[in-house]
Amino acid sequence: MARANERVTNPNRTRDGDQRGREESQNIVLSKLRITDPRVDPSHAAFDFDRWSQTVARLRAELGVISPPRSGCVFRRLTVRGSASPIRYQDTVWTALVSLFDFSKLWRGAVQTKTILHNLDGVLQKGELLLVLGMPGSGCTTFLKAITGQTSGLDIDSETVIEYRGENPPSPPSSTRQAGTET
Amino acid sequence: MKSRFKGDLVYTQESDQHFPHLTVAQTLEFAGAMRTPRNRLPGLSRTDRVRHVVEVMLVAFGLFHVRDTIVGDDHVRGVSGGERKRVTIAEAALAEVAVSAWDNPTRGLDSASALNFVHRLRTLSDCKTFFLFSFSLSLSDHLHLSHQWPRHASQPRYTNHPRRYSTDSTRC
Numbered sequence: 001m002a003r004a005n006e007r008v009t010n011p012n013r014t015r016d017g018d019q020r021g022r023e024e025s026q027n028i029v030l031s032k033l034r035i036t037d038p039r040v041d042p043s044h045a046a047f048d049f050d051r052w053s054q055t056v057a058r059l060r061a062e063l064g065v066i067s068p069p070r071s072g073c074v075f076r077r078l079t080v081r082g083s084a085s086p087i088r089y090q091d092t093v094w095t096a097l098v099s100l101f102d103f104s105k106l107w108r109g110a111v112q113t114k115t116i117l118h119n120l121d122g123v124l125q126k127g128e129l130l131l132v133l134g135m136p137g138s139g140c141t142t143f144l145k146a147i148t149g150q151t152s153g154l155d156i157d158s159e160t161v162i163e164y165r166g167e168n169p170p171s172p173p174s175s176t177r178q179a180g181t182e183t
Numbered sequence: 184m185k186s187r188f189k190g191d192l193v194y195t196q197e198s199d200q201h202f203p204h205l206t207v208a209q210t211l212e213f214a215g216a217m218r219t220p221r222n223r224l225p226g227l228s229r230t231d232r233v234r235h236v237v238e239v240m241l242v243a244f245g246l247f248h249v250r251d252t253i254v255g256d257d258h259v260r261g262v263s264g265g266e267r268k269r270v271t272i273a274e275a276a277l278a279e280v281a282v283s284a285w286d287n288p289t290r291g292l293d294s295a296s297a298l299n300f301v302h303r304l305r306t307l308s309d310c311k312t313f314f315l316f317s318f319s320l321s322l323s324d325h326l327h328l329s330h331q332w333p334r335h336a337s338q339p340r341y342t343n344h345p346r347r348y349s350t351d352s353t354r355c
Contacts, residue, residue, distance in 0.1 A: 029235040049243040071281035144284035148192040
């Protein structure tokens with residue numbers, strides 16, 4: 001099953017110069033690392049991704065190269081709230097101008113908040129594949145966003161503790177910078 | 184959290200967002216170049232490393248045949264929807280981060296591609312921690328249910344049982 005999507009077309013169909021360039025670069029990389037196993041060569045029909053990953057991990061360990069970070073995660077009392085006004089108006093040029101002189105924000109009452117996640121506790125081990133299942137609207141995306149720090153528009157409770165690799169950040173997260181990349 | 188763990192956490196959203204006029208290979212090469220570490224295997228230049236890793240990811244996720252096709256979006260014609268999803272997946276897999284969250288990554292993929300993708304994540308998760316949010320239960324270690332299922336559905340039907348599962352009820 002894992003072979004089904006590998007190399008579906010004949011590589012010789014590509015432009016010759018491009019193909020030669022790629023083969024040369026593959027040869028450069030693999031010859032520098034003194035690897036001759038065709039299962040690790042992506043330009044070969046017998047390429048095996050599992051074997052490639054294992055080879056990379058083994059080389060990193062042997063040559064003492066720093067490998068990518070592995071991290072567990074612990075969260076306690078994870079409570080996330082979202083807030084939005086019940087009616088949202090489309091901004092126009094007029095409203096944008098008028099908003100400069102709009103002082104009603106100063107005394108606007110509390111915005112409606114809704115608690116999305118209630119007091120979750122959990123542990124994510126290093127190297128673990130965790131499946132988060134839930135009905136639409138039950139907070140799965142919110143949970144993922146809270147763990148990875150994409151909390152613009154969300155409000156994490158002050159009692160919540162989220163720790164990575166055992167380190168506790170000293171200050172509460174600010175809403176301006178974002179930790180991870182969003183793809 | 185944000186200032187100290189920047190770059191260690193990735194959230195992959197459900198809808199794909201790419202530069203529509205870049206080819207698949209260019210998209211992945213850009214992503215790979217952004218995430219190439221300074222500590223590489225000795226003797227390996229940055230360019231060679233990026234090209235090699237991109238080639239591996241193209242082959243592993245079945246994108247080799249479209250590597251010179253532009254990605255496109257709703258307005259620009261490019262690769263198919265399933266392939267665009269796989270570009271998203273490959274781009275996130277290139278990142279090699281500590282904790283990675285995937286929001287419904289197999290939406291629009293056929294079951295063979297979805298299973299292939301889960302196999303790849305399983306392999307990659309030996310190097311990192313993962314969340315997975317999708318409906319493929321077969322290879323997960325743990326299962327976290329974020330909604331209290333009604334009693335008749337409390338026995339989910341899957342073949343390879345996750346070793347442990349936790350339930351948590353959230354009131355919507």
